[in-house]
Amino acid sequence: MDSKYNYAELQKNCQLELEKLKHEEDALVQDLNNLFSQKTFLEDKIKGLSKLIPTLKVIKHEAQDLVNTVNDISESSEKISGKIRSLDVARGRVDECQHRVSDLIDLEICSQGVQAAIMDSDYETGAAHVHRFLSMDQTLLKRTANDMDNVSNMLRSVRTLQDATGQLRAIVEHKFTEAVNNEDLASIERFFKIFPLLGMHEEGIKEFCTYLRTKISAAADKNLKSAINTPLSDKRQSVIYADTLTLLFEGLARVMDTHQPLIETYYGPGRLLSAVTILQKECDVQTKRILLEWGKTRQINKKNTHNH
Numbered sequence: 201m202d203s204k205y206n207y208a209e210l211q212k213n214c215q216l217e218l219e220k221l222k223h224e225e226d227a228l229v230q231d232l233n234n235l236f237s238q239k240t241f242l243e244d245k246i247k248g249l250s251k252l253i254p255t256l257k258v259i260k261h262e263a264q265d266l267v268n269t270v271n272d273i274s275e276s277s278e279k280i281s282g283k284i285r286s287l288d289v290a291r292g293r294v295d296e297c298q299h300r301v302s303d304l305i306d307l308e309i310c311s312q313g314v315q316a317a318i319m320d321s322d323y324e325t326g327a328a329h330v331h332r333f334l335s336m337d338q339t340l341l342k343r344t345a346n347d348m349d350n351v352s353n354m355l356r357s358v359r360t361l362q363d364a365t366g367q368l369r370a371i372v373e374h375k376f377t378e379a380v381n382n383e384d385l386a387s388i389e390r391f392f393k394i395f396p397l398l399g400m401h402e403e404g405i406k407e408f409c410t411y412l413r414t415k416i417s418a419a420a421d422k423n424l425k426s427a428i429n430t431p432l433s434d435k436r437q438s439v440i441y442a443d444t445l446t447l448l449f450e451g452l453a454r455v456m457d458t459h460q461p462l463i464e465t466y467y468g469p470g471r472l473l474s475a476v477t478i479l480q481k482e483c484d485v486q487t488k489r490i491l492l493e494w495g496k497t498r499q500i501n502k503k504n505t506h507n508h
């Protein structure tokens with residue numbers, strides 16, 4: 201009985217294994233069928249790739265040639281860069297040499313022309329010579345002198361221009377003051393333009409604005425006296441001091457508007473602020489005068505004391 205049961209169980213297990221193998225066989229057959237179905241496609245792909253092999257070899261060869269060419273260009277570029285750097289250095293030396301020669305020529309011309317210009321009272325030309333001298337690189341001039349065998353002519357030219365610079369500065373300051381005292385507007389403007397050529401930007405602005413301050417002060421004084429003498433019956437009497445302040449501010453604005461082009465043209469845009477600062481001081485002085493007179497005339501202090 202047990203033996204019969206064991207055979208039956210064994211037969212059942214064998215049947216199960218057989219079915220399992222059958223399924224696996226079916227799966228393998230299906231896989232084979234799938235592979236066979238793709239055989240033509242794969243063969244076509246392989247044939248296509250086979251045809252590309254020669255082309256790929258050519259591309260590889262050309263790529264290697266390109267790499268070699270790039271390497272050659274890189275080496276050539278480095279050599280060329282080195283030559284360019286050498287040329288830049290050489291060009292810099294040539295430029296410096298030309299600069300030195302130009303300075304020496306101008307130095308001689310300026311030293312010869314400046315004294316003649318002063319003697320002829322041609323201060324603009326003289327100042328132009330000095331301006332060219334002052335614009336030279338003094339360090340480069342010293343190097344040039346050190347490199348020269350005979351520097352006597354050069355040193356003589358330098359001393360001539362240095363002396364002429366001091367001489368012209370003194371003359372221009374004197375002539376400007378003289379023009380202001382004589383109310384010679386043409387000469388005032390003429391010498392104002394010369395100051396910056398002599399490296400006297402600050403001095404020129406200060407002298408010119410000091411002159412303008414006297415004009416602002418005179419106009420403000422005239423307007424203040426007119427305000428003080430305004431009859432009580434005048435319809436502007438109540439605001440006459442406000443009118444006087446307005447005239448002061450408008451006058452200052454008009455002065456700046458008139459002379460701004462002159463200052464910026466000959467002194468540069470940055471110098472306008474210096475002029476405004478100086479003229480603002482005069483405006484402050486005159487504003488204080490007007491307010492003090494207003495307080496005095498209107499008896500502001502007494503009214504404040506009475507109110508308290």
